[in-house]
Amino acid sequence: MYMDNSATTPVNPEVLKEMEPFYKEEFGNASTLYSLGRESKKALNLARERVANLINAEPEEIKFTSGGTESDNWAIKGIAFQKRNKGKHIITSVIEHPAVKNTCKWLEKLGYEITYLPIQENGIINIEDLKKAIRDDTILISIMHANNEIGTIQPITEIGKIAKENNIIFHVDAVQSVGKIPLDVKKSNIDLLSISSHKIYGPKGIGALYIKKGVRPEVLIHGGGQENNQRSGTENIPGIAGFGKACQIANDNLEENTRxxxxxxNKIIKGVLSQVDEAYLNGDPEKRLPNNVNFRFSAIEGESLVLMLDAKGIEASTGSACSSQSLEPSYVLTSLGLEPVNVHGSLRLSLGVENTLEDADKVINDIINVVNTLRSMSPLWNSKNGKSDLSIAGDEEYGLSK
Known part of the structure; x- marks a missing residue:
């Protein structure tokens, strides 16, 4: 039972079918003039339309990249370099994805000043903090639409209005939200928006940057002049075709999948919180992605919880896949004001379209059983509850002697 769709998703069979011809008979380079190349060019243009339709953009405003990380880098570095004569101040938040956070850290080495807005206890920034942070030399605001760990949704329409009023470029990392909740770049006054294919049942290694007409981030990749001289490199036509199809499918099924x-x-959240002592939901209970659940449990390690759930056939994570190899506590969760000892007991479930209400029943029961098992072996939990040693586990079931 796969429940780590925020890390990546399987390729939809319809997407795979769309891609297959471009690996075989229709393998032409889209920059060539003969028929093979023209067929690839058609696929390129169709995909551009499909991506644009998902976010209410114009096709020519969609520039294909290798994925969300490149899109974030291009947006932030591109504007930082293009606007450097106006100012070197950028505003972002403390819970951005590493693709944004580490890009900003790199720019600090070049003399740029970055304001990292704090988040409130519900995982959402305070708009008043944003207003106070704006300066005469502020050139960019970069705030994610939805967080990859706790799923909280930021008020991007309100942020976009503030950015427009102050003549500041607004970039949104929408990798986790596109195709899961409605997003309108025009309504929200978004200038730049990052998208990734593999989060919406498309192939890996392909994404896009929406660039509003009139916005001209500095070009970072030079070469043959593809993507209207803004992002050179022979186009990944199979990936682009698959990405476009994934966007079309997401658009067609958005309302149904959200419901x-x-x-x-909600069933998983209610079931776990009502039946497990000292279980807590991280992030806002309402203003969160429809597929995101992020718990923390006192007195257990998230890694052990994930491994034991895996043994029961449930694949989940303790946080972002991009930082899961780190032993450091999640900076997203510590930004909520949580102590590191509590952060280590976190579990992220990110649902997919293949999951069912019946799956929720199994997940709830297995989480209850695994948490109880881990706590029966936890000195911290046992001392907290007046039990002197590990003998309460007692059973050979846990490999412990009395």
């Missing part, structure tokens, strides 16, 4: 996943999400 379905919200029901499953």
């Amino acid at each position: 379905k996943l919200t029901k499953i999400r």
Whole structure:
């Protein structure tokens, strides 16, 4: 039972079918003039339209990249370099994805000043903090739409209005939100928006940067002049075709999938919180992605919880896949004001369209059993509850002697 869709998703069979011809008979370079090349060019243009339709953009405003990380880098570095004569101040938040956070850290070495807005206890920035942070030399605001760990949704329409009023470029990392909740770049006054294919049942290694007409981030990749001289490199036509199809499917099923996943999400949250002592939900209970659940449990290690759930056939994570190899506590969760000891007991479930309400029943029961098992072996939990040693586990079931 796969429940780590925020890390990546399987390729939809319809997407795979869309891609296959471009690996075989229709393998032409889109920059060539003969028929093979023209067929690839058609696929390129169709995909551009499909991506644009998902976010209410114009096709020519979509520039294909290798994924969300490149899109974030291009947006932030591109504006930082292009606007450097106006100012070197950028505003972002403390819970951005590493693709944004580490890009900003790199720019600090070049003399740029970055304001990292704090988040409130519910995982959402305070708009008043944003207003206070704006300066005469502020050139860019970069705030993610939805957080990859706790799923909280930021008020991007309100942020976009503030950015426009102050003549500041607004970039949104929408990798986790596109295709899961409605997003309108025009309504929200977004200038730049990052998208990734593999989060919405498309192939890995392909993404896009929406660039509003009139916005001209500095070019970072030079070469043959593809993507209207803004991002050179021979186009990955199979990936682009698959990405476009994934966007079309997501667009066609957005409302239905949102309703379905919200029901499953809420069932899991209610079931676990009502039946497990000292279990808590991280992030806002309402203003969150329909497929995101992020718990923390006192007195257990998240890694052990993930491994034991895996043994029961449930694949989940303790946080972002991009930082799961780190032993450091999640900076997203510590930004909520949580102590590191509590952060280590976190579990992220990110649902997919294949999950069902029946799956929720199994997940709830297995989480209850695994948490109880881990706590029965936890000196911290046992001392907290007046039990002197590990003998309460007692059973050979846990490999312990009395």
